[in-house]
Amino acid sequence: MSNSFVELHARQRAEVLLDTGTARELIGPFDNMISPHLEPQNIVPEADDGIVVMKGQLNKKNAVIIAIEGAFQGGGIGEVSGAKIVSALEHALADNKAGKTIYPVIILDTGGVRLQEANYGLLSISEIHNVIIALKQYVPVIGLVPGRVGSFGGMSITNALLSYVIGTDKARIGLNGPEVIEQEAGVKEWDSSDKNLIWNTLGTKQRQATGIIDEVVDDDVNAFRTAIIAAVNEKKDSYRDRRGDFYLTLLDQLDPEKPLDITSYNHLFNQVVAKPHHLEPATSGIHPGTKSRGRNWFELLTGIKKTHKVMCRRSCTPGPTDVNMWQSCQMKITVFQGFGTVKQVWRKVTPWVMWLMI
Numbered sequence: 440m441s442n443s444f445v446e447l448h449a450r451q452r453a454e455v456l457l458d459t460g461t462a463r464e465l466i467g468p469f470d471n472m473i474s475p476h477l478e479p480q481n482i483v484p485e486a487d488d489g490i491v492v493m494k495g496q497l498n499k500k501n502a503v504i505i506a507i508e509g510a511f512q513g514g515g516i517g518e519v520s521g522a523k524i525v526s527a528l529e530h531a532l533a534d535n536k537a538g539k540t541i542y543p544v545i546i547l548d549t550g551g552v553r554l555q556e557a558n559y560g561l562l563s564i565s566e567i568h569n570v571i572i573a574l575k576q577y578v579p580v581i582g583l584v585p586g587r588v589g590s591f592g593g594m595s596i597t598n599a600l601l602s603y604v605i606g607t608d609k610a611r612i613g614l615n616g617p618e619v620i621e622q623e624a625g626v627k628e629w630d631s632s633d634k635n636l637i638w639n640t641l642g643t644k645q646r647q648a649t650g651i652i653d654e655v656v657d658d659d660v661n662a663f664r665t666a667i668i669a670a671v672n673e674k675k676d677s678y679r680d681r682r683g684d685f686y687l688t689l690l691d692q693l694d695p696e697k698p699l700d701i702t703s704y705n706h707l708f709n710q711v712v713a714k715p716h717h718l719e720p721a722t723s724g725i726h727p728g729t730k731s732r733g734r735n736w737f738e739l740l741t742g743i744k745k746t747h748k749v750m751c752r753r754s755c756t757p758g759p760t761d762v763n764m765w766q767s768c769q770m771k772i773t774v775f776q777g778f779g780t781v782k783q784v785w786r787k788v789t790p791w792v793m794w795l796m797i
């Protein structure tokens with residue numbers, strides 16, 4: 440395809456979306472922000488850790504594009520890549536709060552948490568979600584899922600939180616990848632070699648029919664630009680994060696004991712009438728809550744007590760400049776590293792984290 444968006448790499452994708460001559464990369468390959476965790480595992484790291492952050496103008500409006508490189512570690516989010524995304528979003532939030540409107544666009548091409556840096560990836564993704572929710576009070580946060588990788592793992596939750604998601608029919612979206620489901624639930628439950636099954640369930644057409652993605656466009660650079668510009672101008676938002684009652688009612692009506700095909704699911708989806716559900720609001724604070732299973736495991740495995748105190752070392756307030764973004768990105772990495780002697784720790788903790796996620 441001559442003007443394909445899917446065929447481009449992250450840096451090119453960010454560049455072509457921005458108005459000609461306006462793109463400026465932040466925390467680029469020469470800033471030496473490289474994952475320290477890959478080389479010890481005999482994996483060749485990338486100078487940008489698979490994330491490209493580019494500021495510029497999109498149809499003459501300020502925009503920041505955060506593009507995940509699906510060709511590097513399946514677009515998995517680790518310590519450095521996660522910190523880059525969070526810092527970019529926090530700066531966009533600070534600018535918007537200060538009245539300087541800037542539109543964030545996230546290009547998702549990702550297998551979710553980078554398996555080699557599981558704990559850091561999980562921490563980053565929770566921070567990404569916090570900032571997205573905060574940003575949505577000011578501007579729509581637009582997501583693109585062009586394919587080939589699609590949007591998986593923790594980043595598929597990010598996907599669901601975004602104001603408006605645009606994709607092509609070359610993408611798939613799902614919490615677990617097809618092979619992961621087969622491995623954990625068995626081939627009878629899910630045959631990952633069945634391409635029809637995969638595309639009819641995880642593919643964007645089905646995801647659009649069931650409200651996970653908002654618009655499917657042709658694999659064409661101009662089609663993406665046009666769709667983003669319209670989403671920004673019309674402040675498009677599908678408010679998925681406010682549809683809790685609907686999804687909880689849908690879940691109430693699903694019987695996991697019985698097999699469910701795509702037609703029946705779509706039928707049910709269209710029939711559901713949301714009933715109110717009461718959930719206690721989640722609260723956060725500086726004081727530790729009751730001991731969770733995760734905290735118990737962490738303290739037992741690392742010998743670190745009162746882990747919340749390490750997190751409270753974080754006191755960085757991002758400022759509006761690029762220098763500050765570098766500093767806040769560096770700060771986040773330091774904070775994540777505050778979790779202990781990480782190389783040893785994550786080797787012990789990773790299997791448990793993965794187990795908890797399944």
Ligand code: COA
Nearest residue numbers: 512513515550551552553554591592593614615616617619
């Ligand atoms: N962390 C690290 N590496 C990952 C990754 C992740 N989360 N997701 C994919 N990769 C790597 C794969 O290991 C593979 O590496 P290789 O080329 O060195 O073998 C590469 O990315 C491409 O993945 P592959 O599975 O060959 O591509 P695919 O297009 O067939 O499938 C996914 C893509 C995302 C569907 C599949 O890789 C997958 O299911 N990943 C795990 C998703 C998941 O369950 N994440 C949970 C963590 S939150």
